[in-house]
Amino acid sequence: MNERPIRALVVGASxxxxxxxxxxxxxxxxxxxxxxxTVKVCLWISGPTKLLFLSLGTYFAFRSSRLLGADNPAAHGxxxxxxxxxxxxxxxxxLVYYQLYLAVSTPFPSLADPLFVTGTMVLAAAAFYLPxxxxxSGLAMGTRGELLLSVLLSAAVLAAVGVVxxxxxxxxxxxxxxxxxxxxxxxxxxxxLAPCFVLTRLMLRLRGGRLWMAWACLLLGxxxxxxxxxxxxxxxxLGVAAxxxxxxxxxxxxxxxxxxxxxxxxxxxxx
Amino acid sequence: MESxxxxxxxxxxxxxxxxxxxxxxxxxASIRLHGTKLDLASGGLSQDQxxxxxxxxxxxLRLFVGSKRTEEVLDAILNxxxxxxxxxx
Numbered sequence: 238m239n240e241r242p243i244r245a246l247v248v249g250a251s252x253x254x255x256x257x258x259x260x261x262x263x264x265x266x267x268x269x270x271x272x273x274x275t276v277k278v279c280l281w282i283s284g285p286t287k288l289l290f291l292s293l294g295t296y297f298a299f300r301s302s303r304l305l306g307a308d309n310p311a312a313h314g315x316x317x318x319x320x321x322x323x324x325x326x327x328x329x330x331x332l333v334y335y336q337l338y339l340a341v342s343t344p345f346p347s348l349a350d351p352l353f354v355t356g357t358m359v360l361a362a363a364a365f366y367l368p369x370x371x372x373x374s375g376l377a378m379g380t381r382g383e384l385l386l387s388v389l390l391s392a393a394v395l396a397a398v399g400v401v402x403x404x405x406x407x408x409x410x411x412x413x414x415x416x417x418x419x420x421x422x423x424x425x426x427x428x429x430l431a432p433c434f435v436l437t438r439l440m441l442r443l444r445g446g447r448l449w450m451a452w453a454c455l456l457l458g459x460x461x462x463x464x465x466x467x468x469x470x471x472x473x474x475l476g477v478a479a480x481x482x483x484x485x486x487x488x489x490x491x492x493x494x495x496x497x498x499x500x501x502x503x504x505x506x507x508x
Numbered sequence: 509m510e511s512x513x514x515x516x517x518x519x520x521x522x523x524x525x526x527x528x529x530x531x532x533x534x535x536x537a538s539i540r541l542h543g544t545k546l547d548l549a550s551g552g553l554s555q556d557q558x559x560x561x562x563x564x565x566x567x568x569l570r571l572f573v574g575s576k577r578t579e580e581v582l583d584a585i586l587n588x589x590x591x592x593x594x595x596x597x
Contacts, residue, residue, distance in 0.1 A: 305571075310571065311571045371571060375538075375542075375561075375566075376541075377540075377541045435528070442531070443531045445532050446531035447529055448572055457523050506576075
């Protein structure tokens with residue numbers, strides 16, 4: 238598998254998105270964004286880009302699962318990762334359909350929401366499953382005590398932060414379906430992040446190796462998407478739209494990192 | 509591998525093959541761990557001692573990169589041990 242074109246795509250897309258969306262945070266009223274990179278043009282850039290990298294992530298995670306072999310316990314985890322990314326791809330497809338094909342604002346909630354929610358749950362299942370598999374690899378992945386400590390620590394820290402973050406969102410809403418989803422997304426993200434921290438702790442042992450690069454990108458990507466969800470819940474609850482470019486960038490970079498991580502993993506499993 | 513191979517040579521060759529994939533820290537820690545578990549004393553190791561050692565490393569690596577890549581790594585280690593100058597007394 239030739240790494241060069243994928244690497245060029247990943248680097249090029251990341252740099253281009255940052256160059257477009259970061260200045261928009263500060264100069265949204267400039268002619269650049271009112272005449273050239275209008276809201277519609279930005280949607281045409283970010284929507285298909287997210288869709289592309291989610292699709293690539295789904296494919297490479299699925300290929301990883303196949304390359305690991307059906308009798309390999311880690312393959313089940315990679316299949317779950319692929320399934321989760323596939324559901325997010327389907328959710329993103331719905332968003333692109335509204336934004337680009339119908340050219341209307343995406344309703345909230347929409348059909349995309351059950352797909353994103355289910356996808357996050359499947360990814361969380363993968364993140365809960367894989368640490369136990371890798372811990373039992375027989376390699377020097379640490380002691381049970383260290384694993385238990387990282388589980389307890391991540392659960393405690395995320396629960397504490399979660400309560401602080403969720404409280405204003407719970408208090409500010411009207412109890413409708415949109416409000417319930419604004420609570421559901423960040424809650425699921427905190428549930429997803431807990432095993433991701435444990436996985437990060439385990440995978441830090443691989444640092445310096447190519448597998449570390451794969452896992453670092455995948456886990457950082459998941460963290461970016463979770464951060465995007467939490468920020469989205471905050472901003473939409475508070476009615477702040479000015480930070481939308483930041484959200485676009487956060488989600489897109491998250492999907493790009495996940496795709497790159499899955500690609501690197503796939504290329505390592507390929508003999 | 510007909511004659512005995514020095515334990516440190518086995519460890520070094522295994523480490524060289526594993527580091528690009530799993531990094532220096534995990535590679536050396538895992539090699540030491542399995543060396544201790546299999547009670548590989550310093551000095552010459554017979555093929556009967558090297559085989560289970562490589563099998564134990566391969567079992568763990570297989571979870572990360574699958575069987576085919578693991579076979580490649582294990583072959584690279586065996587080839588490294590066959591090279592002239594790597595043999596023990």
